[in-house]
Amino acid sequence: MGGSSSSPSDYSKEIRYAPYIATAYESMLNTVAGLRTGLVAETPYGSYVDQDTISGFFGAGYVISDFPSLYDMFGKFMAGLDIDFLFTEIFDKQSNLTELNGEVTATLTLENQALTQTTIPEFEFAMRESNAVGSSTFVLGKTKIESDHLKKVAKISAEVKFSALANTLNKYKDKLNWMKEMTLEYAQLMKLYYLTESQASDVNTTFGAKEVLWPFEVMDFERACLGTMRQQADYKKYGLVRKRSGLSKVLLISSYTVNGALIGAECGGYVGAIIGAVIGFVVGLAIVLFE
Amino acid sequence: MGSGGGGSAPADTSTTVRYAPYIETRHQDFLNTIYSKRVAAIDESPFDDYTDIEVDDAFFGAGYTIASFPSLYDMFGKFMAGLDIDALYTQIYSDTVDSTITEDLIAAEGALIDDEIEDTSLPRLQLGLRDINSVISSTYATGKALLEDTRTKLVAKFSADLKYRLIPVAVDRWKAHLDWNKLVIGTYAEIMKLYYSVKTDVDEINYAMKAKDLLWPFTVLDFERAALGALQGATNSKTDVAGASTMARVLSGALTGAAMGAMVGGQITQTAGTTTTTASGTVTTAGTTYAGWGAGIGAALGVASAYTY
Helix, strand or coil: CCCEECCCCEEEEEECCCHHHHHHHHHHHHHHHHHHHHHCCCCCCCCCCCCCHHHHHHCCCCCHHHCCCHHHHHHHHHHCCCHHHHHHHHHHHHHCCHHHHHHHHHHHHHHHHHHHHHHHHHHHHHHHHCCCCCCHHHHHHHHHHHHHHHHHHHHHHHHHHHHHHHHHHHHHHHHHHHHHHHHHHHHHHHHHHHHHHHHHHHHHHHHHHHHHCHHHHHHHHHHHHHCCCCCCCCCCCCCCCCCCCHHHHHHHHHHHHHHHHHHHHHHHHHHHHHHHHHHHHHHHHHHHHHC | CCCCCCCCCCCCCEEEEEECHHHHHHHHHHHHHHHHHHHHHCCCCCCCCCCCCCCHHHHHCCCCCHHHCCCHHHHHHHHHHCCCHHHHHHHHHHHHHCCHHHHHHHHHHHHHHHHHHHHHHHHHHHHHHHHCCCCCCHHHHHHHHHHHHHHHHHHHHHHHHHHHHHHHHHHHHHHHHHHHHHHHHHHHHHHHHHHHHHHHHHHHHHHHHHHHHHHHHHHHHHHHHHHHCHHHCCCCCCCCCCCCHHHHHHHHHHHHHHHHHHHHHHHHHHHHHCEEECCCCCEEECCCCHHHHHHHHHHHHHHHHHHCC
């Protein structure tokens, strides 16, 4: 390293290094420059295809605003739903099901067959035996048989119709739950879309930026080489951009543990919660270790 | 390479820093290359094509905002606080026990018994009595009267039975109505929470993209700046695109954390609203509120984790 002055006011200083260093330095610079020329044109990101979340979620040519808004869905299936009308509709349908009437008719047919083939002949035979066919008792006896038959008819019909009541209530509640589930599911889908779209946009633009900046990324190493004889020269390794803080690691693992416990609790009570917490902890730890 | 200055006064001096020719040659070539790449890259912002993610249209429909819809407090007033639950019970009781459908069912029962009498019982009775020549006797009239009496009693019994059985149905229906109103408010609040969560996150992403686009020339020029000072040990200040930090945080954690928490919360809401049928046919509501707290904690931890990244 050295310097020289040309005049009292203009001072020129030339920085040079020991011959063996200069030789190695020149060789390295030439090598890096040669490599750089080839590498600059070989961006590895050129083949990246943008993630198309819009088509995946809504179909080609459609966007989210082409579909009913979340508030519309909420209005249609929840806030604006006439649940009294819904109950009446279900009650009416359940009480007048063709299947119910068919069941009553079929049972009646069987009852009538039993009456004409067994009960009445047996009664008449018994009355003949006691020579009472012409008496008023015979008439009243037959009336009693028919009366009992009518009671059976009424009982069968009532049982069938009463069973429809429980079905009405269950169906009513199932339908209400379904409406609520549908609205919440729609909200979940929307949330998933925004999460996915945000991530895809970030990834797409990140790859786009990486592609455009590729020459600079390559040349940044050459820059570091040019300044390598200076202590400050530094080459940042791209790709390892961010590092999670210790606090963030603890919070992330805690978050996964709590969520795991909750999901486990939903599935299997306290035992499920413990299993879920362990799984959540392991997942959180794995994410921290592998990211 | 050199730097310097000049002056006319004797006190002014200029200093030129030079490097060995091979270094200067390489540096000059390097600067020329990076200059040409900068010219090509500076107008090629990858963020230029970014289209803002739309939120309001998806939540409210084109041309509407959250202010176009009833406020949460209005909804709460309508579906819960302002609801006259006694009047509701009376209305539901009447609508269930004394409804047209109930009367129709009773009438249908009467018609069924009538049909059975006319089509089956009476012909069968008459047939037997014709054989013994008793159709015109008083006993026959008594027999017919007995059948009519039975019919009247059966219809009355059915009517009473049906109405008696409809009372718990009315009570259950009333409870379901109240539960439903509560679910409507809960869902409305959840939807609103989701809106604000998505809106703030998406706004942050949209603005971050805009900032990146505007700062793109400086992102590119930062490499050239570092190249110019390479021999002085200058380094480029960033390894990412300028304006990226906030969005990266949002993407990596906040939205994900909130989504996880809300997802669990959604399941809890579903469980709380799920009805189960018991052996007696009544419907009960199951679920626990602890899970909701846990979901909130999980989401909060996720968000905190993201912001302390």
